[in-house]
Structures are given as structure tokens and as C-alpha cells.
Amino acid sequence: MKYVKWVATATILTTVLMGCAQTPPAPQAQKYKDGELPVPANYKGWPKFLSEIQRADTKQVREIYINPIGHSTKMGEAxxxxxxxxxxxxxxxxxxxxxxxxxADGKFVKGDLLKVAVMGKGAGWGESVMPPDLRNGDWIYAMYMADGKTKAPDDTVTCRACHLPLTDKDYIFRYDEYFQKRIN
Ligand code: HEC
Incomplete structure (x- = not known):
């Protein structure tokens, strides 16, 4: 009799503990489409991807940031x-x-901020892209004016078309440079 009670208690305990260990279903992650992904408010605190990119052709200087999830990537990985x-x-x-x-350092002198570009990827985000042969995996694109809020007139089809050939670099132009220069 005692044994039966013990087994019953143990079973209840196990059930309760297993119940606790079960992770609750993840909330449906938001799927973004081109032009929708906002500029994250805290991006200036993120790791730098590359700094002071000199674009003589467009007379521009570019600063690229990557969020900590992206920064955890190792060379060769997507x-x-x-x-x-x-x-x-x-x-x-x-x-x-x-x-x-x-x-004095021979580099362009940074003037006004013109625009802010965003690229992000999430499960299934690329599915909405039409035509499908313009998909860059699950990356989506957005371009904003200097305030980071007003949408820029750029057509995201042009973003996709230019980044598209970089299939073996996960669509990131300066992929190799980033991993070579990264110090941590
Ligand atoms: C004509 C080619 C071209 C077009 C069009 C283009 N990009 Fe890029 N993009 C680049 C290059 C090249 C880089 C690397 C930085 C550099 O050299 O200026 C880059 C870098 C980026 C980066 C930094 C991450 C990375 O891939 O290195 C983002 C974000 C980005 N582009 C977003 C956009 C968005 C949004 C659009 C469309 C509104 C766009 N790009 C259109 C060529 C292009």
C-alpha cells in the first residue's frame, strides 16, 4: 500500500516537473516584407560590421553595423x-x-547622413518576394531617409538584384572583409 502511494506521488511529481520543463509555444514571430523592417532604435550600440567604407564612385562614406545575433556568426557560415x-x-x-x-588620414570627410539601409533575415521572410528568382534567401530589405523613419523612394527590387549574385557569401558584399578584419 505504501509502495502504491509512493508510485502515485512520484508519477504526479514527474508529470508536474515535466510540465514545467516544457517550453511554452513560441509566440508567432513577426514576418517582415521588403520595406517593412524598421531601423532598430539601438543599432548604434551594436558591433561594427565595417567602418568608414570609402565609395569614390558615389562620393559616399558608409558605416555598417550588425546585431549581436549576426555578430556570433563564424567565417564560412551563413x-x-x-x-x-x-x-x-x-x-x-x-x-x-x-x-x-x-x-589628414587620406580618407573622405564625412558629411551629412543621406540614408539608412536595413537588411534582415528571419524564417520564411523571403517567401513573400516576387518573382521568386529575386529572392535573396530569407533576407528582406528596407531603405530610409536620414531620420531613419521616412521611407526612401528606392525600389527594393534594385537591392535584391544587386545583392543576388552573392549566393556563396549569404548575399553580403563585404562578407570576407568583415571576417578578416573582425577582432573579436
Ligand atoms: C548596385 C549595387 C547595390 C544596390 C542596388 C544595393 N546595394 Fe546594398 N550593398 C552594396 C554593396 C557593394 C555593399 C557593401 C558596402 C559598400 O561597398 O558600399 C552593400 C551593403 C549593404 C548593406 C550592409 C550589409 C552588407 O550586405 O554588406 C545593407 C544593409 C544594404 N546594402 C542594403 C541595401 C538596400 C536596402 C538596398 C536597396 C534599397 C541596397 N542595399 C541596394 C551594393 C548594392
């Missing part, structure tokens, strides 16, 4: 779902004749 990259696009300051000014 970035995990949940990765977000933000790129600030600055105008290079120009001399009166229109040529970009250079500082």
Missing part, C-alpha cells in the same frame, strides 16, 4: 535568422569644384 544589418550612407564633403575632400 548569418542566422534574427540577423539585422544597418548601413548608414553619408555624403562625402566636397570642395567647391565638386571633388571629395580628404582628411
Amino acid at each position: 548569418f542566422p535568422n534574427g540577423t539585422i544589418s544597418v548601413m548608414e550612407i553619408y555624403k562625402a564633403r566636397e570642395a567647391a569644384d565638386g571633388t571629395p575632400l580628404k582628411g
